[in-house]
Amino acid sequence: MKHDPYALTELIRSDEFIEWVMRPDASNEKRWQTFLENNPDKKQTVEAAREYVILLAKDTGRDQPTKKQSDRMWNAVESRMHEAENESLAIEEPAKGRMISGWRWMRVAASAALILSIGSVSYWFYYKQSVSGKAPNLAAMQDLKTDKIIQRHNDSDKPMMILLTDGSSVVLQPGGRLSYSEAVNAKRREVALTGKAFFEIVKNKEKPFLVYSYGLATKVLGTSFMIDASEANKDIRVEVKTGTVSVFSINNLDKKEIEEESDKQELTGITLSQDQRIAFSKESGKITKLSAQVLETGDMDILRQEFVFDETPVHEVFRKMEIAYNVQISYDKVQMGNCTLNATLIGQPFKEKLEAICNALDAEYEINDNLVSIVGKGCK
Amino acid sequence: MINFDVLAGEKTDQQLWQRIREGDEQAFTIIFERYHRTLYNYGSKLTSNSAIVEDAVQDVFIDVWRLRNNLTDNVTSVKFYLYRALRRRIHLAQDKFPVTEEIAFLTENETPANPANSETILIDVESASRRAKQIQNLLSQLPQRQVEALTLRYFDDFSVEEIAGIMGVSEKSVRNFIYKALTSLRHNRQILIISSLIFCLLGVF
Structure with a gap:
């Protein structure tokens, strides 16, 4: 057997590779995506190696004390x-x-x-x-280093809802993979995505939210949008549901430029507003604006879902939430089921939607994984 | 204001270390909180006797506090220092109670003294974590030093150089441990995939 530095076992033990899997940032993300573009035949190996690194980290860390x-x-x-x-x-x-x-x-x-x-x-x-800005930055970086990167992989056949610490929610479609750090970064919120996901991001102008996927960075300050960065497609698609989103290619930027671009507190480059879509070619790095929406049937339930309620019975509201986010909502059907709700909940993260509904019902909620329990006295 | 500045720096291990040397209990508490879990996890790879691990973790911290006046000024990595100390402690304890060597072989069927384990298994019933669990079983069949090296590399995120320092072997040996572990994992995984396929088929009919 010839020695191949990019063979499975070699990748799993490569320091650079581990670094990328455990702590993806703009620069190593770019380096490895470039590698993948130049070696498309290595895609599967890289994916398998990534899975191993994550499993190894997880499994060797299972013996923590109670x-x-x-x-x-x-x-x-x-x-x-x-x-x-x-x-x-x-x-x-x-x-x-x-x-x-x-x-x-x-x-x-x-x-x-x-x-x-x-x-x-x-x-x-x-x-x-x-x-002041100087010393604490160092501390923040250190924090990032010690904090574990969280990797979520949806290997079920249903959408998976992920709640981020800032209150934003992501609905990850089957086959999708999202990695992020729970550390509090001073300047921005960052995640890396492969596959398809719908994002609803809490507004925070001081901390832009960035999604990296195959050389494309999508930057928002607080809004809802869908990214389809499936491995099989040549293009990445970004579609905005509410608010404004900016996209830029990181393939031709060096690390400093990416950081500058990321930290700007306004949206520059190509910006998209409501219902606009772009396609980003993984190969050429070109961004093309797409024309008006073509309705694809069965596509992205949540993206097409309208959360506009007008005298809608609560059981219908909850049913809609359950389907869109693939969660289970338990509540007292006798007491609350027939209360009605007036609300427009477009583009808010899952938690904000819940909060709004519970406010209207004078109820409280609790989230445990994908189980939501709502307790309230019902309507008058 | 001055006070704030001094304390804000407490975030890094080195600065906490400095404060421990000066007798700052709070700094000591933070270091304990930061590392005792991962240390315990690492210790569990060295012996399956959880009482020994608990004692050793305690002792490492008690030593840090007791000997705080004599701690080295320039510790490059506090984490490294703690891990190496823990390893020594556990080896000392094992010399005293050599019986534990035998217990190590029992772990395959039942993992005694590890409630954390069974908890995680109960919570994650999804297929991904079942696969992880299976790989974990494979991990339990690897020689101890290979598991140790894997833990330090992948979970604790030490560099190969640091791992060599902790385990008291050459860097080459560390790379060897990891390489051997990975190749046997791969080998086992193929068997695993086949057996789970058969399982799925059985489920269909």
Whole structure:
């Protein structure tokens, strides 16, 4: 067998490759996409290698302690800490009895200390960020480094809803893959997409939201849109449902230029507004505006879905939400099912929609994965 | 204002380390919170006796606090320091209780003393995580040092150089561990794919 640096096993253990999978950013994303464009036959290998790296990271990290074990360890450490303070430094024998006697108190003190310290550190962190720009940036980068990149892969045959920490929601179609970091980045929100997804993004002018897919960057400040970056298609399509979106090719930009473009607080380049669409050629990097919408039947339920309710019974509203986001909503059908709702909920992220509905119903909601429970007294 | 500036810098490991040397309990708490879980995870790859792992993690932190006055000034990576210390601790403990070596072989059928495991399995019933679970089973069949190297590389995100330092072997050996593990994983996966195919077919009829 000849040595191929891009063979499966070689990729899985390549430092650069791991870096790209675990911490995709504009520059390594571009490098590997260029590689893929030049070596289309490597696509499957790259996908398989990526899956391995993610599985390996996930599986080797499965032995973390339970909350109880964490508490136990901290209690033991804490008790020994103060013991060392009161007496001399040379104590070796464990003090089990002491640990138990002061256990309850320690527990409370420990949690308080933890909460306080975490709270104050994050406060200072944010405080710093708003005051000056230099030092905290470093800290933010470090944070990004230690935080795990989250990879979501929809290998079911139904859409998958993903809630991002900023409250935005993404409906990922079967076969799609979305990776993002839960770290709080000072400047922008970034995700990488392959496959097809519908985005509903919370407005935040200070932090642009960027989607990278095969050399195309889609940038928004808060809006809803669909991206189809399926592996099989030559083109990537972007279609805007509400608000404005800008797209640019990152193939010809270097890292600094990409960052500049990403951080601008306005939308430059090619901008799209409501119902406009573009196609981006993966091969040539050309962006073409597409003419008026051609309705494709059965396409992207959620994109075509109208969330306009006029005296609509709640059970119908929930049914619509369930289908569009592929979630299960549980509520008291007898009490709430026949209440009616007037609302226009276009382009809002899933959570905002829920909030609006619950506000109108004077109810509360709770989300657990794709299970939503709504509790309320019903309408008057 | 001055106070803010000083404390804002606490974010990085190095600065926390410096503050621990000065006796700052809060800094110590943050370091504990930041690393005790991944350390425990790593320790679990070295022995399947969770009591030993817990003790070792505790001891590493207790040592850091007790010996804070003598801690090295220029620690390039606090994380690296903690992992290496944990590994030593566990090896010391294992010398004291050599019985654990035998327990390590039991893990295949039942993973004792690891509630975190069964929890995750219960939550994820989707096919993706079932596949992950299967690969995890394969992981449990690999020699311990290979699993150790994989964990440090993929989960803990250490460089090969750092892993060599932690495990006390050459970089070449680290690359070797990883390479061997990957090739046997691949080999096993082919069997896995075939067997799951058969399973699916059985399900259809």
